Amino acid sequence: MSVRLAGLFLALAILSGCATPTLRGTGDLGVVIERATGSVRIVDTTHHASLARVGGLGDLSHASICYSRDERYAYVFGRDGGLTKVDLLRRRIDRRIVQAGNSIGGAISPDGKLVAVANYEPGGVKVFDANDLSPVADIPAAGADGKRSKVVGLVDAPGHKFVFSLYDAGEIWVADMHDPRHPVLHKFAGIGKEPYDGMITSDGRFYAAGLFGEDGVALLDLWNPDAGVKRALVEFGRHGEKFPVYKMPHLEGWAATGDRVVLPAAGKHEVIIADQQTWKEIARVPVAGQAVFAIARPDGRQVWINFAFPDNDTVQVLDLPTRRIVQTLKPGKGVLHLEFAPRGEEVWLSLRDENRIDIYDPDTFARTGSLPAESPSGIFFTVRAHRIGL
């Protein structure tokens, strides 16, 4: 047999040995967390289809996801310190490590090479190689008092940075990752009591941490870090009665629309609309309960809001130009999260206690689809791969 013929046979053998996959992109895919069963569903937003269920991801209460820059892999951050890399094309776990005892989410570096995880126990940030999840750097979060602190609100920022907050210590840290094995830390102490979550505006300029123990937000202008952390929106939350908070607001979802930012306040049944550049209050809008997520439609016209227990059967829609609630929906019990399609023509809601995902048309507010899911919580579409801070 000639060498060439042998090569041909070999090639045929390899080809027939693999099931020939249907070529497809991943830009219209997403992942839904099934929090009670430690599984995720890979969903197709074009066909409103659930493509696969992938299990074995551990404790997924409060799980979140970021994506590789090629939108093929989802990094799933579990409560139990699990970090799982899920392959959306092969529909299976690619790699999985348990890197801490108790965790609260993570971020991917702007170049896609590093995945960082915010840990409660032991308090700190651990950084891993995005390819094989091997350890790269460990940043213990010891505050000015020397005690380890829970880390919250970890985001990526332009300039090879990760930014995060220390809940117990009341600090914001910026980690410069230009030399990944030797992060350079810029620490801001005394930023306020109990920062419970943080977010970065979509332009990557402002990092804001919500404070539970004090009024207002701690604000860092990353274009001018030498000016230090300032307090913004201090009046917000000062007036009137404070309501009990049965679930903490999530700031990752703070709707930053380019010129406006919409924030749920802890202990208030209202959201605030502020100017995204000056962080001055523009308006307060009464809403149905303690807002958890305020998510802007990608065009920035509407903001969809869900609520903490006992109002977690309700979703309200804020029209930003008129600053009015234009729709109140009762989609079902346990509305935990919402995610817009990349261009905003539909929005997906997770209904934990109904065991399904519902899809709505944000123009007509009509339900246009539904998918089964076991106790669904977070919904994450692959478009997040290319958004700063997600």
Added chain:
Amino acid sequence: MMLSTAATAALAESPHPGRERETQLIRLVRQDCGSCHGMRLTGGLGPALTPAALQDKPADALVQAILQGRPGTPMPPWKNFISGPEAVWIVDGLKKGFPDVR
């Protein structure tokens, strides 16, 4: 193992909210308390509620924490949603190892 008289009495008095309500309470604890304490109650922003974590905490104080909240911390009062006997039942369950959602 021998149970002390006091423990036997506490067990005997342990209230039973009824099967349907117990299912609701288990779901509430796992899902809603779980937002801060973790679905497996191993802790999150709030402390762990496992038997080991609670072994030195008096049951009365835990019942009060559930009903009244803990001022100065994010723990809210649940008295509008959970009755006194139900809180006792929850604390009893937490100290033994809380049941899973049925």
